[in-house]
Amino acid sequence: MARLKVLIVEDDRSLADVLAYNVRQAGYEVISAYDGQDGLTQAQIKTPDLVILDLMLPVIDGHEVCRRLRADASTKDMMVLMLTAKSEESDQLIGFSLGADDYVTKPFSVKVLLERIKALVRRKRGSDNSHDDVIASQGITIDRRRHRATASGRPLQLTRSEFRLLETLTRQPGRVFERSELIDAALGEDTVVMERTIDVHIRALRRKMADEAELIETVRGVGYRFRDPGAVTEAGEEADFDHAGQN
Incomplete structure:
Protein backbone atom coordinates (compact mmCIF):
# COMPACT_ATOMS: atom_id res chain seq x y z
CA MET A 1 0.00 0.00 0.00
CA ASN A 129 -15.97 2.11 3.58
CA SER A 130 -19.22 2.33 5.55
CA HIS A 131 -22.96 2.72 4.91
CA ASP A 132 -24.90 2.94 1.67
CA ASP A 133 -23.55 5.08 -1.12
CA VAL A 134 -26.76 7.05 -1.77
CA ILE A 135 -29.22 8.44 0.79
CA ALA A 136 -32.42 10.23 -0.23
CA SER A 137 -35.08 11.85 1.95
CA GLN A 138 -37.60 14.63 1.33
CA GLY A 139 -35.79 16.12 -1.64
CA ILE A 140 -32.29 15.79 -0.16
CA THR A 141 -30.01 13.33 -1.93
CA ILE A 142 -26.52 12.44 -0.74
CA ASP A 143 -24.11 10.45 -2.91
CA ARG A 144 -21.23 9.43 -0.66
CA ARG A 145 -19.12 7.80 -3.36
CA ARG A 146 -19.14 10.96 -5.49
CA HIS A 147 -19.25 13.25 -2.45
CA ARG A 148 -22.25 15.14 -3.85
CA ALA A 149 -25.37 16.48 -2.19
CA THR A 150 -28.43 18.00 -3.81
CA ALA A 151 -31.62 19.69 -2.58
CA SER A 152 -34.56 19.25 -4.98
CA GLY A 153 -32.01 18.52 -7.69
CA ARG A 154 -29.97 21.64 -6.90
CA PRO A 155 -26.27 20.96 -6.12
CA LEU A 156 -25.19 21.94 -2.62
CA GLN A 157 -21.66 23.28 -2.27
CA LEU A 158 -20.78 21.85 1.14
CA THR A 159 -17.59 21.64 3.15
CA ARG A 160 -16.47 18.17 4.24
CA SER A 161 -17.83 18.73 7.74
CA GLU A 162 -21.16 20.08 6.44
CA PHE A 163 -21.45 17.07 4.14
CA ARG A 164 -20.86 14.62 7.01
CA LEU A 165 -23.29 16.54 9.21
CA LEU A 166 -26.08 16.48 6.62
CA GLU A 167 -25.43 12.80 5.93
CA THR A 168 -25.67 11.94 9.64
CA LEU A 169 -28.96 13.80 10.08
CA THR A 170 -30.55 12.62 6.84
CA ARG A 171 -29.73 8.98 7.46
CA GLN A 172 -32.06 8.85 10.50
CA PRO A 173 -35.04 11.21 10.05
CA GLY A 174 -36.78 11.99 13.33
CA ARG A 175 -33.89 11.00 15.56
CA VAL A 176 -32.68 13.77 17.86
CA PHE A 177 -28.89 14.13 17.92
CA GLU A 178 -27.17 15.87 20.79
CA ARG A 179 -24.52 18.40 19.82
CA SER A 180 -21.77 16.14 21.17
CA GLU A 181 -22.97 13.31 18.91
CA LEU A 182 -22.90 15.59 15.88
CA ILE A 183 -19.38 16.75 16.76
CA ASP A 184 -18.27 13.11 16.75
CA ALA A 185 -20.08 12.41 13.48
CA ALA A 186 -19.10 15.54 11.55
CA LEU A 187 -15.71 16.42 13.03
CA GLY A 188 -14.53 13.15 14.56
CA GLU A 189 -14.43 11.62 18.02
CA ASP A 190 -10.90 12.86 18.63
CA THR A 191 -11.73 16.50 17.87
CA VAL A 192 -11.96 18.79 20.88
CA VAL A 193 -14.08 21.88 20.16
CA MET A 194 -16.81 23.97 21.74
CA GLU A 195 -20.30 22.49 21.32
CA ARG A 196 -21.47 25.72 19.68
CA THR A 197 -19.15 24.87 16.77
CA ILE A 198 -21.96 22.58 15.56
CA ASP A 199 -24.39 25.52 15.69
CA VAL A 200 -22.09 27.38 13.27
CA HIS A 201 -22.08 24.41 10.90
CA ILE A 202 -25.87 24.09 11.14
CA ARG A 203 -26.41 27.78 10.31
CA ALA A 204 -24.08 27.55 7.32
CA LEU A 205 -25.75 24.33 6.16
CA ARG A 206 -29.25 25.82 6.42
CA ARG A 207 -28.23 28.87 4.41
CA LYS A 208 -26.98 26.62 1.61
CA MET A 209 -30.12 24.46 1.75
CA ALA A 210 -32.33 27.56 1.23
CA ASP A 211 -35.94 26.38 0.87
CA GLU A 212 -35.08 23.00 2.42
CA ALA A 213 -33.53 24.61 5.54
CA GLU A 214 -36.62 23.79 7.59
CA LEU A 215 -35.86 20.08 7.24
CA ILE A 216 -33.21 20.52 9.95
CA GLU A 217 -35.11 21.14 13.16
CA THR A 218 -33.75 22.48 16.43
CA VAL A 219 -34.89 20.61 19.53
CA ARG A 220 -34.53 23.15 22.32
CA GLY A 221 -32.05 22.22 25.00
CA VAL A 222 -31.03 19.02 23.24
CA GLY A 223 -29.73 19.35 19.70
CA TYR A 224 -30.95 18.81 16.14
CA ARG A 225 -32.89 16.35 13.98
CA PHE A 226 -33.82 15.87 10.35
CA ARG A 227 -37.58 16.20 10.02
CA ASP A 228 -39.52 12.95 10.11
CA PRO A 229 -42.10 13.19 7.29
CA GLY A 230 -44.46 10.83 9.09
CA ALA A 231 -44.44 12.43 12.54
CA VAL A 232 -45.92 15.49 14.18
CA THR A 233 -43.69 17.69 16.32
CA GLU A 234 -44.07 16.52 19.92
CA ALA A 235 -45.41 18.87 22.59
CA GLY A 236 -42.64 20.67 24.38
CA GLU A 237 -40.26 20.46 21.43
CA GLU A 238 -40.00 23.56 19.31
CA ALA A 239 -38.85 23.08 15.74
CA ASP A 240 -36.77 26.10 14.85
CA PHE A 241 -34.69 26.95 11.80
CA ASP A 242 -32.84 29.78 10.13
CA HIS A 243 -34.04 30.85 6.71
CA ALA A 244 -31.41 31.34 4.04
CA GLY A 245 -29.68 34.64 4.43
CA GLN A 246 -30.20 34.90 8.19
CA ASN A 247 -27.54 34.39 10.82
Missing part, protein backbone atom coordinates in the same frame (compact mmCIF):
# COMPACT_ATOMS: atom_id res chain seq x y z
CA ALA A 2 1.34 3.45 -0.94
CA ARG A 3 2.35 5.70 1.93
CA LEU A 4 0.02 8.61 2.67
CA LYS A 5 1.40 11.98 1.60
CA VAL A 6 1.39 14.83 4.11
CA LEU A 7 1.98 18.44 3.05
CA ILE A 8 3.30 20.67 5.85
CA VAL A 9 2.71 24.39 5.22
CA GLU A 10 4.61 26.24 7.96
CA ASP A 11 6.72 29.40 7.64
CA ASP A 12 8.80 28.70 10.77
CA ARG A 13 11.45 26.56 9.13
CA SER A 14 12.82 25.10 12.36
CA LEU A 15 9.33 23.95 13.37
CA ALA A 16 8.63 22.75 9.82
CA ASP A 17 11.82 20.64 9.94
CA VAL A 18 10.85 19.11 13.30
CA LEU A 19 7.37 18.31 12.03
CA ALA A 20 8.69 16.87 8.77
CA TYR A 21 11.14 14.61 10.63
CA ASN A 22 8.54 13.26 13.04
CA VAL A 23 5.81 12.81 10.43
CA ARG A 24 8.28 11.01 8.18
CA GLN A 25 9.37 8.77 11.08
CA ALA A 26 5.71 7.89 11.61
CA GLY A 27 5.66 6.37 8.12
CA TYR A 28 4.24 9.15 5.96
CA GLU A 29 5.68 10.75 2.84
CA VAL A 30 6.34 14.43 3.56
CA ILE A 31 6.22 17.54 1.37
CA SER A 32 7.08 20.98 2.79
CA ALA A 33 6.07 24.53 1.86
CA TYR A 34 6.92 27.76 3.68
CA ASP A 35 4.23 30.21 2.54
CA GLY A 36 0.58 30.02 1.57
CA GLN A 37 1.07 30.40 -2.16
CA ASP A 38 3.68 27.65 -2.32
CA GLY A 39 1.41 25.50 -0.16
CA LEU A 40 -1.41 25.84 -2.69
CA THR A 41 0.93 25.08 -5.57
CA GLN A 42 2.35 21.99 -3.85
CA ALA A 43 -1.17 20.78 -3.00
CA GLN A 44 -2.23 21.05 -6.64
CA ILE A 45 0.91 19.43 -8.04
CA LYS A 46 1.71 16.76 -5.42
CA THR A 47 -1.91 15.98 -4.37
CA PRO A 48 -1.24 15.08 -0.72
CA ASP A 49 -3.74 13.14 1.36
CA LEU A 50 -3.42 15.51 4.32
CA VAL A 51 -2.38 19.16 4.67
CA ILE A 52 -0.98 20.44 7.99
CA LEU A 53 -1.71 24.13 7.56
CA ASP A 54 -0.36 26.96 9.70
CA LEU A 55 -2.73 29.90 10.05
CA MET A 56 -0.29 32.83 10.13
CA LEU A 57 1.46 32.42 6.78
CA PRO A 58 3.18 34.94 4.48
CA VAL A 59 1.81 35.74 1.00
CA ILE A 60 -1.56 33.99 1.62
CA ASP A 61 -2.81 33.23 5.13
CA GLY A 62 -4.00 29.80 6.22
CA HIS A 63 -7.70 30.65 6.17
CA GLU A 64 -7.50 31.71 2.53
CA VAL A 65 -5.42 28.66 1.65
CA CYS A 66 -8.07 26.41 3.20
CA ARG A 67 -10.85 28.24 1.35
CA ARG A 68 -9.06 27.81 -1.99
CA LEU A 69 -8.30 24.15 -1.33
CA ARG A 70 -11.99 23.46 -0.75
CA ALA A 71 -13.02 25.49 -3.81
CA ASP A 72 -10.72 23.59 -6.20
CA ALA A 73 -12.07 20.27 -7.52
CA SER A 74 -8.57 18.78 -7.52
CA THR A 75 -7.92 19.53 -3.83
CA LYS A 76 -11.35 19.75 -2.18
CA ASP A 77 -11.22 16.22 -0.69
CA MET A 78 -7.84 16.63 1.01
CA MET A 79 -7.85 16.42 4.79
CA VAL A 80 -6.85 19.72 6.41
CA LEU A 81 -5.44 20.01 9.92
CA MET A 82 -4.98 23.64 10.95
CA LEU A 83 -1.94 24.41 13.09
CA THR A 84 -1.81 27.82 14.72
CA ALA A 85 -0.89 29.89 17.76
CA LYS A 86 -4.40 31.33 17.82
CA SER A 87 -6.58 29.50 20.32
CA GLU A 88 -9.65 31.73 20.54
CA GLU A 89 -12.95 29.99 19.86
CA SER A 90 -13.72 32.42 17.02
CA ASP A 91 -10.59 31.33 15.15
CA GLN A 92 -11.58 27.69 15.47
CA LEU A 93 -15.08 28.44 14.22
CA ILE A 94 -13.70 30.29 11.19
CA GLY A 95 -11.36 27.42 10.40
CA PHE A 96 -14.09 24.77 10.63
CA SER A 97 -16.54 26.89 8.63
CA LEU A 98 -13.97 27.04 5.82
CA GLY A 99 -13.72 23.26 5.79
CA ALA A 100 -10.85 22.40 8.15
CA ASP A 101 -11.07 18.84 9.49
CA ASP A 102 -9.21 19.45 12.74
CA TYR A 103 -7.47 22.22 14.66
CA VAL A 104 -4.34 22.05 16.85
CA THR A 105 -3.00 25.05 18.77
CA LYS A 106 0.62 25.89 19.53
CA PRO A 107 2.45 24.92 21.69
CA PHE A 108 1.64 21.28 21.15
CA SER A 109 3.06 17.82 21.70
CA VAL A 110 4.33 16.16 18.53
CA LYS A 111 2.94 12.85 19.83
CA VAL A 112 -0.50 14.42 20.20
CA LEU A 113 -0.27 15.86 16.69
CA LEU A 114 0.61 12.44 15.28
CA GLU A 115 -2.37 10.92 17.08
CA ARG A 116 -4.64 13.58 15.56
CA ILE A 117 -3.26 12.71 12.12
CA LYS A 118 -3.99 9.02 12.74
CA ALA A 119 -7.51 9.89 13.88
CA LEU A 120 -8.17 11.87 10.69
CA VAL A 121 -6.91 9.00 8.54
CA ARG A 122 -9.08 6.48 10.43
CA ARG A 123 -12.13 8.72 10.05
CA LYS A 124 -11.48 9.20 6.33
CA ARG A 125 -11.07 5.48 5.71
CA GLY A 126 -14.12 4.68 7.82
CA SER A 127 -16.33 7.12 5.93
CA ASP A 128 -15.11 5.70 2.62
Whole structure:
Protein backbone atom coordinates (compact mmCIF):
# COMPACT_ATOMS: atom_id res chain seq x y z
CA MET A 1 0.00 0.00 0.00
CA ALA A 2 1.34 3.45 -0.94
CA ARG A 3 2.35 5.70 1.93
CA LEU A 4 0.02 8.61 2.67
CA LYS A 5 1.40 11.98 1.60
CA VAL A 6 1.39 14.83 4.11
CA LEU A 7 1.98 18.44 3.05
CA ILE A 8 3.30 20.67 5.85
CA VAL A 9 2.71 24.39 5.22
CA GLU A 10 4.61 26.24 7.96
CA ASP A 11 6.72 29.40 7.64
CA ASP A 12 8.80 28.70 10.77
CA ARG A 13 11.45 26.56 9.13
CA SER A 14 12.82 25.10 12.36
CA LEU A 15 9.33 23.95 13.37
CA ALA A 16 8.63 22.75 9.82
CA ASP A 17 11.82 20.64 9.94
CA VAL A 18 10.85 19.11 13.30
CA LEU A 19 7.37 18.31 12.03
CA ALA A 20 8.69 16.87 8.77
CA TYR A 21 11.14 14.61 10.63
CA ASN A 22 8.54 13.26 13.04
CA VAL A 23 5.81 12.81 10.43
CA ARG A 24 8.28 11.01 8.18
CA GLN A 25 9.37 8.77 11.08
CA ALA A 26 5.71 7.89 11.61
CA GLY A 27 5.66 6.37 8.12
CA TYR A 28 4.24 9.15 5.96
CA GLU A 29 5.68 10.75 2.84
CA VAL A 30 6.34 14.43 3.56
CA ILE A 31 6.22 17.54 1.37
CA SER A 32 7.08 20.98 2.79
CA ALA A 33 6.07 24.53 1.86
CA TYR A 34 6.92 27.76 3.68
CA ASP A 35 4.23 30.21 2.54
CA GLY A 36 0.58 30.02 1.57
CA GLN A 37 1.07 30.40 -2.16
CA ASP A 38 3.68 27.65 -2.32
CA GLY A 39 1.41 25.50 -0.16
CA LEU A 40 -1.41 25.84 -2.69
CA THR A 41 0.93 25.08 -5.57
CA GLN A 42 2.35 21.99 -3.85
CA ALA A 43 -1.17 20.78 -3.00
CA GLN A 44 -2.23 21.05 -6.64
CA ILE A 45 0.91 19.43 -8.04
CA LYS A 46 1.71 16.76 -5.42
CA THR A 47 -1.91 15.98 -4.37
CA PRO A 48 -1.24 15.08 -0.72
CA ASP A 49 -3.74 13.14 1.36
CA LEU A 50 -3.42 15.51 4.32
CA VAL A 51 -2.38 19.16 4.67
CA ILE A 52 -0.98 20.44 7.99
CA LEU A 53 -1.71 24.13 7.56
CA ASP A 54 -0.36 26.96 9.70
CA LEU A 55 -2.73 29.90 10.05
CA MET A 56 -0.29 32.83 10.13
CA LEU A 57 1.46 32.42 6.78
CA PRO A 58 3.18 34.94 4.48
CA VAL A 59 1.81 35.74 1.00
CA ILE A 60 -1.56 33.99 1.62
CA ASP A 61 -2.81 33.23 5.13
CA GLY A 62 -4.00 29.80 6.22
CA HIS A 63 -7.70 30.65 6.17
CA GLU A 64 -7.50 31.71 2.53
CA VAL A 65 -5.42 28.66 1.65
CA CYS A 66 -8.07 26.41 3.20
CA ARG A 67 -10.85 28.24 1.35
CA ARG A 68 -9.06 27.81 -1.99
CA LEU A 69 -8.30 24.15 -1.33
CA ARG A 70 -11.99 23.46 -0.75
CA ALA A 71 -13.02 25.49 -3.81
CA ASP A 72 -10.72 23.59 -6.20
CA ALA A 73 -12.07 20.27 -7.52
CA SER A 74 -8.57 18.78 -7.52
CA THR A 75 -7.92 19.53 -3.83
CA LYS A 76 -11.35 19.75 -2.18
CA ASP A 77 -11.22 16.22 -0.69
CA MET A 78 -7.84 16.63 1.01
CA MET A 79 -7.85 16.42 4.79
CA VAL A 80 -6.85 19.72 6.41
CA LEU A 81 -5.44 20.01 9.92
CA MET A 82 -4.98 23.64 10.95
CA LEU A 83 -1.94 24.41 13.09
CA THR A 84 -1.81 27.82 14.72
CA ALA A 85 -0.89 29.89 17.76
CA LYS A 86 -4.40 31.33 17.82
CA SER A 87 -6.58 29.50 20.32
CA GLU A 88 -9.65 31.73 20.54
CA GLU A 89 -12.95 29.99 19.86
CA SER A 90 -13.72 32.42 17.02
CA ASP A 91 -10.59 31.33 15.15
CA GLN A 92 -11.58 27.69 15.47
CA LEU A 93 -15.08 28.44 14.22
CA ILE A 94 -13.70 30.29 11.19
CA GLY A 95 -11.36 27.42 10.40
CA PHE A 96 -14.09 24.77 10.63
CA SER A 97 -16.54 26.89 8.63
CA LEU A 98 -13.97 27.04 5.82
CA GLY A 99 -13.72 23.26 5.79
CA ALA A 100 -10.85 22.40 8.15
CA ASP A 101 -11.07 18.84 9.49
CA ASP A 102 -9.21 19.45 12.74
CA TYR A 103 -7.47 22.22 14.66
CA VAL A 104 -4.34 22.05 16.85
CA THR A 105 -3.00 25.05 18.77
CA LYS A 106 0.62 25.89 19.53
CA PRO A 107 2.45 24.92 21.69
CA PHE A 108 1.64 21.28 21.15
CA SER A 109 3.06 17.82 21.70
CA VAL A 110 4.33 16.16 18.53
CA LYS A 111 2.94 12.85 19.83
CA VAL A 112 -0.50 14.42 20.20
CA LEU A 113 -0.27 15.86 16.69
CA LEU A 114 0.61 12.44 15.28
CA GLU A 115 -2.37 10.92 17.08
CA ARG A 116 -4.64 13.58 15.56
CA ILE A 117 -3.26 12.71 12.12
CA LYS A 118 -3.99 9.02 12.74
CA ALA A 119 -7.51 9.89 13.88
CA LEU A 120 -8.17 11.87 10.69
CA VAL A 121 -6.91 9.00 8.54
CA ARG A 122 -9.08 6.48 10.43
CA ARG A 123 -12.13 8.72 10.05
CA LYS A 124 -11.48 9.20 6.33
CA ARG A 125 -11.07 5.48 5.71
CA GLY A 126 -14.12 4.68 7.82
CA SER A 127 -16.33 7.12 5.93
CA ASP A 128 -15.11 5.70 2.62
CA ASN A 129 -15.97 2.11 3.58
CA SER A 130 -19.22 2.33 5.55
CA HIS A 131 -22.96 2.72 4.91
CA ASP A 132 -24.90 2.94 1.67
CA ASP A 133 -23.55 5.08 -1.12
CA VAL A 134 -26.76 7.05 -1.77
CA ILE A 135 -29.22 8.44 0.79
CA ALA A 136 -32.42 10.23 -0.23
CA SER A 137 -35.08 11.85 1.95
CA GLN A 138 -37.60 14.63 1.33
CA GLY A 139 -35.79 16.12 -1.64
CA ILE A 140 -32.29 15.79 -0.16
CA THR A 141 -30.01 13.33 -1.93
CA ILE A 142 -26.52 12.44 -0.74
CA ASP A 143 -24.11 10.45 -2.91
CA ARG A 144 -21.23 9.43 -0.66
CA ARG A 145 -19.12 7.80 -3.36
CA ARG A 146 -19.14 10.96 -5.49
CA HIS A 147 -19.25 13.25 -2.45
CA ARG A 148 -22.25 15.14 -3.85
CA ALA A 149 -25.37 16.48 -2.19
CA THR A 150 -28.43 18.00 -3.81
CA ALA A 151 -31.62 19.69 -2.58
CA SER A 152 -34.56 19.25 -4.98
CA GLY A 153 -32.01 18.52 -7.69
CA ARG A 154 -29.97 21.64 -6.90
CA PRO A 155 -26.27 20.96 -6.12
CA LEU A 156 -25.19 21.94 -2.62
CA GLN A 157 -21.66 23.28 -2.27
CA LEU A 158 -20.78 21.85 1.14
CA THR A 159 -17.59 21.64 3.15
CA ARG A 160 -16.47 18.17 4.24
CA SER A 161 -17.83 18.73 7.74
CA GLU A 162 -21.16 20.08 6.44
CA PHE A 163 -21.45 17.07 4.14
CA ARG A 164 -20.86 14.62 7.01
CA LEU A 165 -23.29 16.54 9.21
CA LEU A 166 -26.08 16.48 6.62
CA GLU A 167 -25.43 12.80 5.93
CA THR A 168 -25.67 11.94 9.64
CA LEU A 169 -28.96 13.80 10.08
CA THR A 170 -30.55 12.62 6.84
CA ARG A 171 -29.73 8.98 7.46
CA GLN A 172 -32.06 8.85 10.50
CA PRO A 173 -35.04 11.21 10.05
CA GLY A 174 -36.78 11.99 13.33
CA ARG A 175 -33.89 11.00 15.56
CA VAL A 176 -32.68 13.77 17.86
CA PHE A 177 -28.89 14.13 17.92
CA GLU A 178 -27.17 15.87 20.79
CA ARG A 179 -24.52 18.40 19.82
CA SER A 180 -21.77 16.14 21.17
CA GLU A 181 -22.97 13.31 18.91
CA LEU A 182 -22.90 15.59 15.88
CA ILE A 183 -19.38 16.75 16.76
CA ASP A 184 -18.27 13.11 16.75
CA ALA A 185 -20.08 12.41 13.48
CA ALA A 186 -19.10 15.54 11.55
CA LEU A 187 -15.71 16.42 13.03
CA GLY A 188 -14.53 13.15 14.56
CA GLU A 189 -14.43 11.62 18.02
CA ASP A 190 -10.90 12.86 18.63
CA THR A 191 -11.73 16.50 17.87
CA VAL A 192 -11.96 18.79 20.88
CA VAL A 193 -14.08 21.88 20.16
CA MET A 194 -16.81 23.97 21.74
CA GLU A 195 -20.30 22.49 21.32
CA ARG A 196 -21.47 25.72 19.68
CA THR A 197 -19.15 24.87 16.77
CA ILE A 198 -21.96 22.58 15.56
CA ASP A 199 -24.39 25.52 15.69
CA VAL A 200 -22.09 27.38 13.27
CA HIS A 201 -22.08 24.41 10.90
CA ILE A 202 -25.87 24.09 11.14
CA ARG A 203 -26.41 27.78 10.31
CA ALA A 204 -24.08 27.55 7.32
CA LEU A 205 -25.75 24.33 6.16
CA ARG A 206 -29.25 25.82 6.42
CA ARG A 207 -28.23 28.87 4.41
CA LYS A 208 -26.98 26.62 1.61
CA MET A 209 -30.12 24.46 1.75
CA ALA A 210 -32.33 27.56 1.23
CA ASP A 211 -35.94 26.38 0.87
CA GLU A 212 -35.08 23.00 2.42
CA ALA A 213 -33.53 24.61 5.54
CA GLU A 214 -36.62 23.79 7.59
CA LEU A 215 -35.86 20.08 7.24
CA ILE A 216 -33.21 20.52 9.95
CA GLU A 217 -35.11 21.14 13.16
CA THR A 218 -33.75 22.48 16.43
CA VAL A 219 -34.89 20.61 19.53
CA ARG A 220 -34.53 23.15 22.32
CA GLY A 221 -32.05 22.22 25.00
CA VAL A 222 -31.03 19.02 23.24
CA GLY A 223 -29.73 19.35 19.70
CA TYR A 224 -30.95 18.81 16.14
CA ARG A 225 -32.89 16.35 13.98
CA PHE A 226 -33.82 15.87 10.35
CA ARG A 227 -37.58 16.20 10.02
CA ASP A 228 -39.52 12.95 10.11
CA PRO A 229 -42.10 13.19 7.29
CA GLY A 230 -44.46 10.83 9.09
CA ALA A 231 -44.44 12.43 12.54
CA VAL A 232 -45.92 15.49 14.18
CA THR A 233 -43.69 17.69 16.32
CA GLU A 234 -44.07 16.52 19.92
CA ALA A 235 -45.41 18.87 22.59
CA GLY A 236 -42.64 20.67 24.38
CA GLU A 237 -40.26 20.46 21.43
CA GLU A 238 -40.00 23.56 19.31
CA ALA A 239 -38.85 23.08 15.74
CA ASP A 240 -36.77 26.10 14.85
CA PHE A 241 -34.69 26.95 11.80
CA ASP A 242 -32.84 29.78 10.13
CA HIS A 243 -34.04 30.85 6.71
CA ALA A 244 -31.41 31.34 4.04
CA GLY A 245 -29.68 34.64 4.43
CA GLN A 246 -30.20 34.90 8.19
CA ASN A 247 -27.54 34.39 10.82
